[in-house]
Amino acid sequence: MSDADPVRQALSRLVDSGQLRAEQVEPVALAVHEALRVRVADDRVRWSEIVSYVGGGLVLAGAAAFVGLGWDRMTQPARVTVLAVITVLLLVTAAWLGRLAWVATGRTAAVQRRVAATLAALGSGSAALCAGVLAESDETLAAGAAGLVVAAAAYVALPTAVGLLACGALGMVAVTGLLEAFAWPGSAAWGAGYVALGVLILGLALAGRLVPRPLALGVGAAVALFGGQWPLLWEEEVWGYSATAVIALACLALYGRERTWVLIVAGVAGLTLAVPEAVWHWTGGAVGGAVILVLAGAVLLAAAGLGVLLHRRTARGR
Numbered sequence: 517m518s519d520a521d522p523v524r525q526a527l528s529r530l531v532d533s534g535q536l537r538a539e540q541v542e543p544v545a546l547a548v549h550e551a552l553r554v555r556v557a558d559d560r561v562r563w564s565e566i567v568s569y570v571g572g573g574l575v576l577a578g579a580a581a582f583v584g585l586g587w588d589r590m591t592q593p594a595r596v597t598v599l600a601v602i603t604v605l606l607l608v609t610a611a612w613l614g615r616l617a618w619v620a621t622g623r624t625a626a627v628q629r630r631v632a633a634t635l636a637a638l639g640s641g642s643a644a645l646c647a648g649v650l651a652e653s654d655e656t657l658a659a660g661a662a663g664l665v666v667a668a669a670a671y672v673a674l675p676t677a678v679g680l681l682a683c684g685a686l687g688m689v690a691v692t693g694l695l696e697a698f699a700w701p702g703s704a705a706w707g708a709g710y711v712a713l714g715v716l717i718l719g720l721a722l723a724g725r726l727v728p729r730p731l732a733l734g735v736g737a738a739v740a741l742f743g744g745q746w747p748l749l750w751e752e753e754v755w756g757y758s759a760t761a762v763i764a765l766a767c768l769a770l771y772g773r774e775r776t777w778v779l780i781v782a783g784v785a786g787l788t789l790a791v792p793e794a795v796w797h798w799t800g801g802a803v804g805g806a807v808i809l810v811l812a813g814a815v816l817l818a819a820a821g822l823g824v825l826l827h828r829r830t831a832r833g834r
Contacts, residue, residue, distance in 0.1 A: 592649065599646035606639035607666070614674050629674055636670035637682035644686060657693025664690045675727050684735040687713055704755055707746035711759065714740025722774065730776045737767050737782035745789065753797040761790035784816065791815040 530536035613632035644663025651658035663686040671679035699705040717736030726732035740763045748756035764786025771779040792812045
């Protein structure tokens with residue numbers, strides 16, 4: 517470092533004023549310059565991540581526009597080829613960045629891991645589309661199964677929030693395909709299938725197999741509540757609000773073990789849905805919309821109060 521270095525000049529003034537000893541100048545100057553160098557490197561990594569996302573988005577938008585304009589005129593082999601090429605490019609790039617992330621350190625590794633996980637999630641989606649186009653029958657099942665396999669493999673290699681969301685979404689597609697293939701339309705099996713998937717995700721999260729844990733619990737609770745509400749679409753009100761209420765109470769009970777706010781939100785939301793639905797069914801729809809709104813608000817307040825009580829009790833217990 518030269519004498520014109522502003523950091524060294526500031527330290528020299530501290531030495532002249534007696535606030536710093538002369539032998540401390542060099543170590544302090546080196547430490548300050550190292551901190552500034554790391555900050556500049558972090559800024560570069562942050563902008564590199566932003567540029568990567570923007571570039572990837574532009575490439576995907578261009579590919580989507582190209583495919584959308586010529587999709588109807590393409591033959592099945594051409595469609596499969598285009599989707600397969602996009603899938604391979606996304607997954608190969610994700611694997612390359614993921615490998616770099618294993619040897620990198622600090623913020624660089626974290627950024628490379630996030631970008632790789634995002635590309636892998638997009639690749640699992642394009643793999644699902646490719647399998648759906650290639651399948652001669654049960655297209656939804658083929659798409660969901662293929663996409664879920666790719667997403668799960670990517671999540672095992674790079675466990676991130678984006679990968680977890682991709683697994684959850686493609687898991688629902690796969691379950692939908694199974695139900696389309698083996699369940700009677702409108703039967704209770706549809707709701708039960710989604711509830712089972714939500715319970716499976718919750719179980720894996722509680723067992724520590726899924727991270728981030730709060731997000732996994734939230735995804736599992738949301739899928740289970742979706743399954744609980746499904747029978748209402750087929751005029752099965754009793755099954756719908758009963759299953760939703762049970763799932764909501766289970767989420768509130770789980771909060772005693774897992775102090776995670778998503779469980780309280782899921783429990784409150786489930787009760788806010790189930791109780792007005794039950795009242796509407798018991799009265800044969802005689803209760804007006806305004807009364808239902810008031811009832812929903814009252815249930816929301818009561819459930820929120822219960823959530824706060826559980827939170828305080830859990831906090832005192834710990």
